[in-house]
Amino acid sequence: MTSTARAVIDLDVTGDRISRHLYGHFAEHLGRCIYDGFWVGEDSPIPNVRGIRLDIVEALRALDIPNLRWPGGCFADTYHWRDGIGPRQRRPKIANTNWGDVVENNHFGTHEFMDLCDLLGADAYVNGNVGSGTVQEMSEWVEYLTRADDSPMARLRRQNGRDEPWRVPFWGLGNEAWGCGGNMSASFYAEEARRYATFCHEHGGNSLTRIAAGANEDDLEWTRTLMKSLTECHGCTMGGNLPYQAISFHYYTHSGSGINSEAATAFTTAQYYETVAYAAGIERIVRGHVAVMDSYDPQNRVGLVCDEWGTWWNAAEGTNPGFLFQQNTVRDALVAGLHFDVFHRHARRLTMANIAQTVNVLQAMVLTDGENLVLTPTYHVFEMNKGHQDAAGLPVHVLETPTTTVRGDDLDLVSISASTRDDTALVSLTHLSVDAPCTVRVDLRGRAASVVRARVLTGDAASSFNDVDAPERVAPRPLEASLEADGVLVVELPPHSFATVELALG
Structure with a gap:
């Protein structure tokens, strides 16, 4: 019936601008997202540009991809950026203990990521290492990327083949500090976020949006602690700028049994409805964080960022379970449609979102199998919806x-x-x-x-x-x-x- x-x-009453960055993406060193995904190497028979897979670039450019978050995720808080610069054959191998416990060769690093962003026409969202890194390490990475003169890090960048600095608009201050990013308390992380942010300097004309690692789902106390930390920080607004300009949160969709607990393609009608209901629940989550932020920041100076969202099912049978490769169905596409409706409604405070993840991992845009590339149902939702980017709600x-x-x-x-x-x-x-x-x-x-x-x-x-x-x-x-x-x-x-x-x- x-x-x-x-x-x-x-049609004649316009609301808040829907930032194009709500249609952002996420690429972590996880499974086949980077290696055997974006990166195939310059010697690959698969068509590539300087080692970056060309058909993926073309597919994502058709979405008007606005930004790409890298290198994690949990991987970000174990990643030391100096391991991924210089001649590739001299870069040290590293153990990826977060995802599959594999060894990778570091052939995809800072220069390759920025090259990828240039090819995509996307803004870079670099996630720094708070969990196992240092303030100096993060500060020098910002300098390496964005400083133009003869400073030590700018000199090092030139030695590695890049004369001009890059533009890096978005900078993450760690990831999931309540979990894989350090198992910190909210109050301890708030102090760390202020400290790290202070030394992420704006060099030349590069303006940084520093994003504090925020809550898991509806942990409003985490958001409250980060907002309170800004208001109680004496001297934080010297020069008219806050230490961090945005706070993130993460929200993964499942049917109520928890992430990574059910099949991607074989589900009951009850599980289907439970999944889309869980996806619709992001409305409640966003409203809660917005209410907390509004109480501390009625001027709307601090943005809310959902830099990990999407469905999380069991890895496909026969694949490495640590690689999180899953199929993508109509159900996943509808989850995306629901999320975007919520994002649009909260565009006043919500300034960015990043689906997890772009290639071969979780709710991906594209899946690869050797030289073959498949566009997922979720990809098509992004394409059909791209007209909302930077439009007035x-x-x-x-x-x-x-x-x-x-x-x-x-x-x-x-x-x-x-x-x-x-x-x-x-x-x-x-x-x-x-x-x-x-x-x-x-x-x-x-x-x-x-x-x-x-x-x-x-x-x-x-x-x-x-x-x-x-x-x-x-x-x-x-x-x-x-x-x-x-x-x-x-x-x-x-x-x-x-x-x-x-x-x-x-």
Whole structure:
């Protein structure tokens, strides 16, 4: 039986700008994300540019990828950047004790990462080592990357083949300090974050957004401690700048049994609904952190960053469990659609988000198998939604939506967000019902509109996925969207689907 959803969008009332950095990505030295992912080496028969795999670059450029976080993750707090510079054959091998306990050769380091960012047209988000590193080590890495004159680190960079400094807008002050980043208390880490941030200097014209390692999910006390640390720091605002300009949090989606505890492609209907309900729960998480930050920072000077999000399932059978390689289904794509709707609604405070991870790990954009590359369902959500980047959010009022009950709570089965730019608008719709279609009627008010293009992403089942044998099993298809005389947009959404409608505004 077809259900009905109704909403109103005010096309003439614009809200907060949806930062393009909410569509950021994450590449850790984990499994086959870097090695045998981004990096194949200059001698590889796979087409590459200076060792960087070309088809991955082209796929990500099509998403207008805004930023890339590296080298971790947990790996960041064991990584010493000097091991990854200079002639590759002279770089020391290191043990990756976090992920698979493998030995890697350090062929992908600072210069290779910055080269990758240049090829992608993406901003660099470098995550520094607080857990096992030193203040001086981090300070010198910033200098190495961004200073232009004849300072010691700028000289070292030139010796390694790079004359001009790079632009590095984002800098992470460690990662998950409450866990793999040092098992610190919030109060201890807050002091460390202020200290490390103080010595991450802005060289020349490079402006740094220093991001303090924040909470796990709904640990609001961690966020409160970091915000309180800023207000109690005498002298922190000398020169008009805070020690750190943003605070992160992490949120991984599963069906309620915990990360890395269930299969990626074989799940029950109950597990499906529990998963999308858990994904929708990020709304509560974001609201909580925003409320805490607003109480200390009503001027909105400190940004909120969700620099790890996505689904986390069991590693695919027959693969190294420490490499976190998982398939990516329609269910994962709908998780992404839900997240973006929440991110858009909280764009005032939420300034960046990074999906975990970009290639071959967790909720990846692309999967590789030798010379073959597969675009995942989640990739297509990013592509279909890229028109929201740096657009102005539009208020969406959902008047009616079908619901279901998951673990005693109501779950709305239709989620909508919208934005506008330059006499255009983009409407995104996520439909969660596993088996029933839905007629969605959206009253477009305030400006005349016409439909330019409508697309839908779905599969035969919520467990459908793409692989080498069927790379387009789940891919965007044309969607019928009509505009009635009274300005009501009507779309018929199939079960478990994500859709976008592009509008021209008069």
